[in-house]
Amino acid sequence: MSEFVSYQALEAKIRARKRILLHPSEFRKLLELSNTNQILDYIFKKEAYKKFVDYSIKDMHRDDFEIVLEKAIVAEIEKMIGFMSGVYKDFFLCILQRYELHDLNLILRAVIKDELKDKISKYFIHSEKYSSIDFNKLLHARTIEEFTSLLKGSIYYATMISTNKDGILFREWHLEMKTSELYYSILIKKANKLDEADKKIATRLVGEKIDRLNIEWIYRAKKYYDVSNEEILIYSLGKGYKLSYTRMKNLCYTEDLEKFKLLANKYLNYTVFEANNDLLEKRLDKMLYEKSTKNASKIGNLLSYIVSLETIQEDIIAIIEGKRYDLPDIEIKKYLVSTSNI
Amino acid sequence: MAIEKMTMVSLVASQKDKRKILEKLILSERIHLDTTHDDLDNFITHEYESKISHIMEDYTLEETDELDIDNMSYTLERIASSLNISLEIDRNDNSYTLATANDELNKFILETEENIEKLRELENSHIELRYLENIVHSVKQKNIKFKMLTQLNNFGFQVGLLAHENTMQIRKNYENISAIVVKVGEVPDIKEDIYLVIYPNHLKQETKNILASVNWQKIRIPDEFLGDITQIEKHLHDKIEVYNKEIERLNTLVYKDINNKRQLLNRIYTRVQLEREILKLSNQVYHGNNVFVVRSWVPQKDVADLEKQISDITNKYVISNKPIEKTDEPPTILNNNKLFAPFEMIVKMYGLPSYHEIDPTPFLALSICLIFGIMFGDIGQGFLYFVAGSIVAKKNATAGGLLKRLAICSMLFGFFYGSLFGLEQHQLPWLPSILGGSPLDTDNIIPILVASVVVGVILLTLSYTVGIINSLRRSDIEHGIFGSHGVFGYIFYISLILLIASITGVIGISPIVFEISIIVALIVMVFKEPLTHLIENTRPLIKGDKGTYFVENGFEGLETVLSGLSNAISFIRVGAFALNHAGLFLAFLIMSEMTDNIILKIFILVLGNILILTLEGLVVFVQCLRLEYYEMFNKYFMGGGYAYNPIILGKEQEII
Numbered sequence: 001m002s003e004f005v006s007y008q009a010l011e012a013k014i015r016a017r018k019r020i021l022l023h024p025s026e027f028r029k030l031l032e033l034s035n036t037n038q039i040l041d042y043i044f045k046k047e048a049y050k051k052f053v054d055y056s057i058k059d060m061h062r063d064d065f066e067i068v069l070e071k072a073i074v075a076e077i078e079k080m081i082g083f084m085s086g087v088y089k090d091f092f093l094c095i096l097q098r099y100e101l102h103d104l105n106l107i108l109r110a111v112i113k114d115e116l117k118d119k120i121s122k123y124f125i126h127s128e129k130y131s132s133i134d135f136n137k138l139l140h141a142r143t144i145e146e147f148t149s150l151l152k153g154s155i156y157y158a159t160m161i162s163t164n165k166d167g168i169l170f171r172e173w174h175l176e177m178k179t180s181e182l183y184y185s186i187l188i189k190k191a192n193k194l195d196e197a198d199k200k201i202a203t204r205l206v207g208e209k210i211d212r213l214n215i216e217w218i219y220r221a222k223k224y225y226d227v228s229n230e231e232i233l234i235y236s237l238g239k240g241y242k243l244s245y246t247r248m249k250n251l252c253y254t255e256d257l258e259k260f261k262l263l264a265n266k267y268l269n270y271t272v273f274e275a276n277n278d279l280l281e282k283r284l285d286k287m288l289y290e291k292s293t294k295n296a297s298k299i300g301n302l303l304s305y306i307v308s309l310e311t312i313q314e315d316i317i318a319i320i321e322g323k324r325y326d327l328p329d330i331e332i333k334k335y336l337v338s339t340s341n342i
Numbered sequence: 343m344a345i346e347k348m349t350m351v352s353l354v355a356s357q358k359d360k361r362k363i364l365e366k367l368i369l370s371e372r373i374h375l376d377t378t379h380d381d382l383d384n385f386i387t388h389e390y391e392s393k394i395s396h397i398m399e400d401y402t403l404e405e406t407d408e409l410d411i412d413n414m415s416y417t418l419e420r421i422a423s424s425l426n427i428s429l430e431i432d433r434n435d436n437s438y439t440l441a442t443a444n445d446e447l448n449k450f451i452l453e454t455e456e457n458i459e460k461l462r463e464l465e466n467s468h469i470e471l472r473y474l475e476n477i478v479h480s481v482k483q484k485n486i487k488f489k490m491l492t493q494l495n496n497f498g499f500q501v502g503l504l505a506h507e508n509t510m511q512i513r514k515n516y517e518n519i520s521a522i523v524v525k526v527g528e529v530p531d532i533k534e535d536i537y538l539v540i541y542p543n544h545l546k547q548e549t550k551n552i553l554a555s556v557n558w559q560k561i562r563i564p565d566e567f568l569g570d571i572t573q574i575e576k577h578l579h580d581k582i583e584v585y586n587k588e589i590e591r592l593n594t595l596v597y598k599d600i601n602n603k604r605q606l607l608n609r610i611y612t613r614v615q616l617e618r619e620i621l622k623l624s625n626q627v628y629h630g631n632n633v634f635v636v637r638s639w640v641p642q643k644d645v646a647d648l649e650k651q652i653s654d655i656t657n658k659y660v661i662s663n664k665p666i667e668k669t670d671e672p673p674t675i676l677n678n679n680k681l682f683a684p685f686e687m688i689v690k691m692y693g694l695p696s697y698h699e700i701d702p703t704p705f706l707a708l709s710i711c712l713i714f715g716i717m718f719g720d721i722g723q724g725f726l727y728f729v730a731g732s733i734v735a736k737k738n739a740t741a742g743g744l745l746k747r748l749a750i751c752s753m754l755f756g757f758f759y760g761s762l763f764g765l766e767q768h769q770l771p772w773l774p775s776i777l778g779g780s781p782l783d784t785d786n787i788i789p790i791l792v793a794s795v796v797v798g799v800i801l802l803t804l805s806y807t808v809g810i811i812n813s814l815r816r817s818d819i820e821h822g823i824f825g826s827h828g829v830f831g832y833i834f835y836i837s838l839i840l841l842i843a844s845i846t847g848v849i850g851i852s853p854i855v856f857e858i859s860i861i862v863a864l865i866v867m868v869f870k871e872p873l874t875h876l877i878e879n880t881r882p883l884i885k886g887d888k889g890t891y892f893v894e895n896g897f898e899g900l901e902t903v904l905s906g907l908s909n910a911i912s913f914i915r916v917g918a919f920a921l922n923h924a925g926l927f928l929a930f931l932i933m934s935e936m937t938d939n940i941i942l943k944i945f946i947l948v949l950g951n952i953l954i955l956t957l958e959g960l961v962v963f964v965q966c967l968r969l970e971y972y973e974m975f976n977k978y979f980m981g982g983g984y985a986y987n988p989i990i991l992g993k994e995q996e997i998i
Binding site: 159171174178185227228229230231233234235245249253 | 507511512514515518519520548551552554555556557
């Protein structure tokens with residue numbers, strides 16, 4: 001019983017949860033509603049989101065409902081963990097830690113900018129049930145050093161301690177990139193401990209996620225940031241699925257952006273860069289969504305469930321934002337990832 | 343009655359004396375502030391005001407600044423933590439004002455802070471130097487001439503640490519890196535390697551960026567130490583020695599009379615905490631123009647003492663304590679004698695009784711002892727529990743006390759059954775036994791089971807009675823008389839028992855009598871709402887939809903039948919566990935008889951006893967809790983009370 005995951009129970013559970021979560025098939029209904037408040041009402045009537053809604057907020061902003069949706073995802077993963085133990089539990093706990101990372105970054109940014117931190121806790125999404133970090137104490141940290149010392153014992157401590165303060169101040173994203181590098185290397189390590197069949201699926205799916213992040217990072221860095229090719233390569237994440245180190249090196253040292261796009265499409269075997277479509281993020285999300293939801297089995301089923309929850313969340317936000325700015329439905333549909341024919 | 347009598351005390355006094363009075367109230371540690379009466383409106387405050395206006399005079403309010411307190415408390419905590427002192431409330435000295443406390447604190451800082459800071463600074467640089475020394479020691483290439491490197495015109499250099507996975511990133515892409523990167527040593531305890539990086543000056547920024555991206559930890563070697571490695575080592579060593587001596591000197595200075603310092607800091611801390619509490623309380627009391635009103639729950643026995651304490655400060659006050667009415671909801675303090683007190687824990691796990699309820703502790707204590715004794719009666723094992731209880735009592739008096747009391751009952755019933763570590767008269771003929779023979783003897787089994795049902799009937803009868811009294815005290819006729827836990831619920835239950843008794847021929851009354859009374863009781867219970875309304879003379883008889891009412895109550899009736907049956911049978915478990923207790927040991931006894939080896943025999947019997955003491959003891963205790971909570975508490979105990987939680991300095995108030 002030490003290493004155990006009950007797929008039957010989980011699949012039954014996930015099927016049952018579909019009723020209380022929003023499903024892409026309902027997007028048409030959302031689009032028919034006339035304003036954002038009606039959409040929010042519709043969504044928050046669903047059991048899964050209801051309990052996270054803070055009804056004291058009168059005028060919900062994007063941040064506020066994004067948090068509600070994120071919390072619902074975290075709650076779903078928490079529930080899944082109840083059905084597993086051993087290395088499987090470890091792996092999914094690690095997946096949960098990504099949300100912890102989000103909150104840590106929030107606090108850290110406030111520490112760096114020396115902002116008031118009393119309102120941050122409202123935006124926390126980490127799993128309170130499984131978190132090993134005392135976020136309340138972190139909120140009282142005044143300096144980066146204090147913040148670092150409070151992380152002692154967690155997996156982030158090593159990265160924090162080896163990053164000097166100048167590095168953090170020099171580039172805001174430096175630490176974020178470094179922690180996510182650490183995070184994905186741990187996630188891959190945990191995936192490698194799973195049973196043979198699951199290990200194959202899990203490392204592939206995590207690898208595809210890494211590919212997705214790398215392409216976005218390299219493209220943006222080349223286009224917008226003043227960063228040398230060597231650094232772009234260093235900040236890229238390792239252990240991708242399609243993108244080996246040599247392929248990444250080729251991508252990083254391609255000076256012409258058009259050539260880069262062709263090369264990326266070829267490597268990923270997917271048209272991420274379309275001729276007249278500049279919504280790169282959406283294309284990448286779509287790639288990940290399609291690749292992970294196609295023929296998912298065993299652990300793939302669970303991971304694709306998480307990916308689709310995240311995708312639905314992005315889509316809901318796209319719909320609401322689209323409505324807020326009075327975009328016509330046809331325009332909004334361009335921003336939707338999980339479904340193209342509604 | 344084991345619930346402490348409370349009084350609602352309203353204290354009205356001049357705002358001029360507010361600080362002093364509030365201070366006194368906090369120090370009395372008896373004030374449970376009543377904040378439920380938000381409706382204490384201006385009218386009442388003014389009424390109080392007019393009552394005492396004739397003794398008022400002009401004054402100016404002295405207000406404490408909250409910021410001051412926060413600042414003081416922050417400084418205090420900083421100093422305490424730098425001196426490794428944990429601050430505590432000092433209850434001895436109270437003739438002390440915030441101003442003096444502040445002066446003393448400032449004086450203390452003036453005298454000591456400089457030294458403390460110097461010490462901390464030295465300690466930090468000491469640690470840094472030790473770290474540097476460690477790294478310099480780990481450099482393998484001893485022939486690097488740093489002095490000469492600094493004199494290069496067109497090249498810069500850096501020494502630093504790189505983690506292994508980061509070196510891989512540089513190594514794999516070395517052809518594109520703009521510097522020479524040489525490994526010069528390794529630090530085994532942090533698994534990082536030491537590198538020397540040399541770069542042309544015009545590529546300085548690029549190199550720095552790359553190094554930053556691989557988490558390069560630059561090591562700064564102070565100019566004074568520069569030279570070759572052996573020179574650096576020697577310099578470092580000398581400097582560390584100097585630091586060591588200085589640190590030792592400062593240590594003796596800083597930690598001189600640490601006890602006096604601790605006392606002083608605690609005294610200041612106490613005052614600061616007290617001021618903080620006063621401010622907090624002051625925000626919670628009601629203010630008129632000249633007066634303020636504190637309303638709080640105080641145990642009745644303490645009121646006179648409290649009033650005396652206030653009268654020592656001023657004579658301009660009015661204290662009124664009004665008798666408690668049924669609608670009031672005072673906090674609860676359980677107050678039981680020594681014998682019953684540990685059992686309060688079991689009650690609190692379920693819920694505190696509300697003020698107007700009967701405290702279930704004595705009844706629970708007696709009944710749980712009785713059923714535990716019946717189920718787990720053994721002189722020897724009881725004695726071991728008693729010893730265990732005495733040991734536990736040193737750590738946790740309540741749990742230990744509970745265990746000791748249960749153990750005594752176990753021993754008493756051990757004499758009844760005649761059982762010593764499971765051995766009975768059959769094995770030890772000299773053992774005293776009231777029952778005679780083993781509980782498992784064929785003559786004894788049925789009487790034990792029947793007796794346990796009788797015990798159950800008695801306990802449930804008492805439970806019903808207490809429940810009915812509680813309901814009637816709340817003037818709740820519907821539940822007290824007609825409900826399934828009321829008078830008719832009891833009639834139903836007892837008829838069921840008597841019906842079984844009459845069918846089996848134990849009593850000579852015809853079963854029909856009981857069948858009729860069961861049916862009548864059921865019908866009454868179904869019609870409880872209209873019957874109540876009829877008595878209370880309220881209309882309509884049934885609120886809401888009639889159909890729904892009868893469906894709901896029909897099912898409730900069915901549930902009553904089921905729970906009545908389970909109630910009747912439930913207590914058989916008490917007897918069953920008594921038999922089981924003997925049976926479990928019998929199994930080990932038979933096993934021990936299978937061998938002739940005396941050591942093995944004893945080993946098996948000891949093992950059996952250990953199993954019984956741990957596993958069975960636990961199971962029996964859980965069964966006791968089940969019977970208490972499920973069969974008895976739900977008949978008579980609501981548990982809707984809240985705890986008396988007075989303001990006590992240094993204790994965080996629980997928010998309920």
